[in-house]
Amino acid sequence: MKLxxxxxxxxxxxxxVAGLAGRSTIPGKALAEYHGVSxxxxxxxxxxxxxxxxxxxxxxxxxxxxLARDAAEITLLDIVEAIDGKQPVFRxxxxxxxxxxxxxxxxxxxxxxxxxxxxxxxxAWRLALAEHTLAxxxxxxxISADPRVISRTGEWLARNERKSAS
Amino acid sequence: MKLxxxxxxxxxxxxxVAGLAGRSTIPGKALAEYHGVSxxxxxxxxxxxxxxxxxxxxxxxxxxxxLARDAAEITLLDIVEAIDGKQPVFRxxxxxxxxxxxxxxxxxxxxxxxxxxxxxxxxAWRLALAEHTLAxxxxxxxISADPRVISRTGEWLARNERKSAS
DNA sequence: ATAATCATGGATGATTTATATCCATGATTC
DNA sequence: GAATCATGGATATAAATCATCCATGATTAT
Numbered sequence: 001m002k003l004x005x006x007x008x009x010x011x012x013x014x015x016x017v018a019g020l021a022g023r024s025t026i027p028g029k030a031l032a033e034y035h036g037v038s039x040x041x042x043x044x045x046x047x048x049x050x051x052x053x054x055x056x057x058x059x060x061x062x063x064x065x066x067l068a069r070d071a072a073e074i075t076l077l078d079i080v081e082a083i084d085g086k087q088p089v090f091r092x093x094x095x096x097x098x099x100x101x102x103x104x105x106x107x108x109x110x111x112x113x114x115x116x117x118x119x120x121x122x123x124a125w126r127l128a129l130a131e132h133t134l135a136x137x138x139x140x141x142x143i144s145a146d147p148r149v150i151s152r153t154g155e156w157l158a159r160n161e162r163k164s165a166s
Numbered sequence: 167m168k169l170x171x172x173x174x175x176x177x178x179x180x181x182x183v184a185g186l187a188g189r190s191t192i193p194g195k196a197l198a199e200y201h202g203v204s205x206x207x208x209x210x211x212x213x214x215x216x217x218x219x220x221x222x223x224x225x226x227x228x229x230x231x232x233l234a235r236d237a238a239e240i241t242l243l244d245i246v247e248a249i250d251g252k253q254p255v256f257r258x259x260x261x262x263x264x265x266x267x268x269x270x271x272x273x274x275x276x277x278x279x280x281x282x283x284x285x286x287x288x289x290a291w292r293l294a295l296a297e298h299t300l301a302x303x304x305x306x307x308x309i310s311a312d313p314r315v316i317s318r319t320g321e322w323l324a325r326n327e328r329k330s331a332s
Numbered sequence: 333a334t335a336a337t338c339a340t341g342g343a344t345g346a347t348t349t350a351t352a353t354c355c356a357t358g359a360t361t362c
Numbered sequence: 363g364a365a366t367c368a369t370g371g372a373t374a375t376a377a378a379t380c381a382t383c384c385a386t387g388a389t390t391a392t
Contacts, residue, residue, distance in 0.1 A: 121294035
């Protein structure tokens with residue numbers, strides 16, 4: 001079982017976007033360069049964040065991406081679900097209804113016990129993810145990062161951030 | 167992100183094996199038939215359970231599988247890890263060390279904040295899985311299953327169970 | 333002993349998913 | 363009107379997963 005790289009990319013991008021001033025934006029191309037990843041593919045993931053209502057996109061020469069809502073209202077779970085989908089990790093194939101001991105399908109009322117256990121564990125996972133907001137993650141990065149990285153990021157932001165007109 | 171079918175197969179098999187009397191065994195072929203799945207592939211997963219110390223296998227004409235330890239001492243987490251491995255679900259590729267703002271690798275001390283959050287959520291998932299034992303799962307199946315299924319399973323067991331010599 | 337049964341392990345192919353790219357389109361700003 | 367940027371679809375490539383087959387070795391019944 002594995003979580004795709006897209007989630008990592010999206011989360012890091014979201015933290016950068018959360019660091020923008022006001023309603024400024026940052027282009028997808030800059031985000032790809034900053035993280036050293038494929039631009040075209042990253043754009044796909046950013047689009048998923050837009051569809052999920054996490055980011056909003058501004059087209060045009062001074063366009064880019066910005067947060068669609070406050071950083072404290074965006075959780076890690078939101079990002080994971082936007083990229084990876086909301087499907088359950090464990091998919092019960094109703095194996096109990098197969099083989100020689102099976103009876104009519106209507107006899108199997110409640111969900112399979114194994115499925116129940118798996119789903120409850122998954123709920124615990126999602127709950128833990130939802131406890132981390134973009135705001136808390138960004139704060140964590142800020143206090144633990146190397147000063148040189150922070151300074152370089154500041155310069156890079158100054159070059160690439162698109163100040164809001166308003 | 168998806169958990170393979172092997173986990174489902176292994177879990178259901180483990181519950182059947184947990185229902186055997188004493189040190190009796192059940193052949194892999196019978197388990198495959200019971201669940202209506204590929205025998206050769208199921209054998210691979212059963213092997214993984216043996217390697218993990220969950221089942222033990224008895225070769226020979228009257229051989230098969232039985233639990234390697236008490237059902238109350240085997241958790242759903244054990245089974246998931248035996249089949250799916252113990253690798254973390256989220257694998258940090260240290261994306262922060264790439265791109266134009268990167269500095270020397272030694273400057274990145276602690277783990278990335280996103281990685282920390284992901285790992286903590288994963289720990290919650292594993293903890294929840296570990297709360298379900300084979301004994302509790304088997305009990306849950308027993309009380310919620312259709313009476314006809316239970317009776318058929320009993321007959322099936324009588325035909326396929328290999329009583330222990332001792 | 334011999335044959336039957338069963339687990340083991342490796343090699344292999346098929347299927348699916350994830351990753352990545354390209355190109356055409358439409359919207360916005362200079 | 364031209365440049366810039368996001369969008370969306372089509373498509374290729376790589377990797378992980380699923381599944382099967384076959385050869386081997388161990389054990390037990392006859």
